[in-house]
Amino acid sequence: MPEDGRVAVARRVLFPPRRGGTAPCLGDVSCIQSTLRYSGIASSQPKKSCPPLGYIIPHMAQASPVSPAFPILLAPAGSLPAVEAALSAGADAVYVGVRSLSRGGRAGLPLESIGTAVSVCRRAGALLHAAVNAIPPTGELPAFLASLRRLRDAGIDEVILNDPGAVALVRRELPGLPICASVGLSVMNPEDARAYRELGADAVVLPSAVRPEEIPPIKRASGLRIEVFAHCRPEFLLHGKCGLTGYAVEGAGGGTASAKRGGSCRFVCRSLPVPAAAHSLVDELPVWIAAGADVFKIEGRELPPPAVAALTARFREKLDAARAPSAG
Template sequence: MEMKRAELLAPAGDLEKLKTAIIYGADAVYIGGEVFGMRSAAKNFSIEDMAEGVEFAHARGKKVYVTVNIIPHNEDFKYLDEYLLELQRIGIDAIIVSDPGVISVAKRVVPEMELHLSTQANTTNFESANFWYNQGIKRVVVAREMSFEEIKEIREKTPDDLEIEAFMHGAMCISYSGRCLISNYMTGREANKGSCAQSCRWQYYLMEEKRPGEYFPIYEDERGTFFFNSKDLCMIEHIPELVESGIMSLKIEGRMKTAYYVATVVRAYRMALDAYYEDPENWKFNPMWMEELKKGSHRHFTTGFYLHKPGTEDQNYESASYVRNYDFIGVVRGHDEETGLAIVEQRNKMSVGEDIEIMAPYKETMYAKILEMYNEDGEPIESAPHPRQIVKMKLDVPVEEDYMLRKPIEEKIDN
């Protein structure tokens, strides 16, 4: 009997990212509406965009989950019934919840809706998992502060039909499961309602109480210290352990990230997971997958709590910035029927004669040269410097719709 495959779950901050995630290999996506979600800075989805996204996903056998996981106050319940009914109407596959009040309303208003318990509920033990199962929860998103051994024990001591979901890639929060007040205190932006300013990643100094106004830097190097600044979680080298621990949904963080980031990360994990299921006993980590991950914006990587409790090596004391080694320069939108040239939507400047890389779903990276470029009027051009400029392009390798073009940045920079 073929083993049940773990789900690859990707973030989608808007409709373009939803479609990109599914095209590049996600089995499901999680999104936020314009209310009740934990990422208010993301573009998020109108009901109309949600409906289009659900239709796109379901046509390809994929699922869409919606976050309803803020820590709500009384006024937040005013429109919750109506919102849940809208989600049910458009065919959302599950809602991600964290608050008992929201769960109670959901069970009353949309009793057939599948409920997933958010990591915001910080489930770290099997007793809590069983409690939530008895409240009607179908899936528990365990806290990030969990080891493989702890997750295995939860799996062993909970009902078989309670699914376990866990983050395997993306930003790590300095606070327990993201329940943080630093942003609210520093900026008035409430993290628990989706407006985190990531104040923890700022540079800080010490001040001795009897010397007001005298600020003492804590030097890790000449740039200062970022002592609340965790490295990003990355578990691509540990696919067997993830699957064999009983996790049924492997989650990527990043609803505020770009479509290129989503495509890069989903594609790498899709290749790693497919290789595992093709031959679990002989699976070997391919360094190419890690190299692909590093071609998207990222912080340095850590395995978080999975293997051991994080120490100083899991913090990034040098910079709060992302490492960016590649520019995403364009996405293929189709082909010109008369000339056969690729129609490309520009995302960063590109020029004739440049050597570029082409990223495609379910395929290894291709290498190409831009041979010719034309504007929308068919006039030859040497470069495409304008944001989202539509160009027709001749390359020395064949490309298809939704392929992404990128090029290395000559000198590695932080942004």
């Protein structure tokens, strides 16, 4: 413990220190600090009982949850029946949206049902991740944290966050809750990944524009668990960055342009002349496994249970086939 009595947050699994024992680098520190201030989470205004964020980050043990020995299959669900469908089709983990905490207009479970979903997953030996990818305005931060505490107490295995300030806040206030940096944060290179690692993320969802040869340097630089989309709709913008709904659909956002700030996603991309074929790694899984992907994620929380089951079963079969050669 430091002489002044402050306590540094220690992560659960030790990660080898960087060469020379140098303090972590935050990448573009000024950018991150600006984002924290914009989000109402200024490091200069910490909770009284907590050490300043500027102290926690340099003293944080560099750690990450242990990556799985073989990649896991993460399936979507927008309802309890969809959770069960994903598990019955072979998902290792399921992610759900949380109503009022996820991007507007997308399928999700009420907060009160998360505990039930956790129990369903536990009985199947699976994990439950919760998408909390709506960005809270400053005045709603106390309610946001209260909801995150309820999710933690319900037993979720990971929370998916879509704002750097939220990542820093949740790491500071809920140090034991694993955090995944959402695809909407657009982590594209080793420095991006390292910055989110040092803000407090344990995992990151890479945009579909990232190629397999880019994974090893990202993983080495950050120690993050790497999630990639095995199946998702095509994006004509960088994945997770679309803001068209509030502009292209009259009244879609109810006065709010962004689905991340209370508007609704109306899937404008599906009405525009973009490629109809889904982005799919179904025939490339061995390449991505060799590159170091830890999680293969299927997009589609809005899908009905039969569609969730069909997609999950297809990728389960392909992943099992990719594992077979090493089994002998």
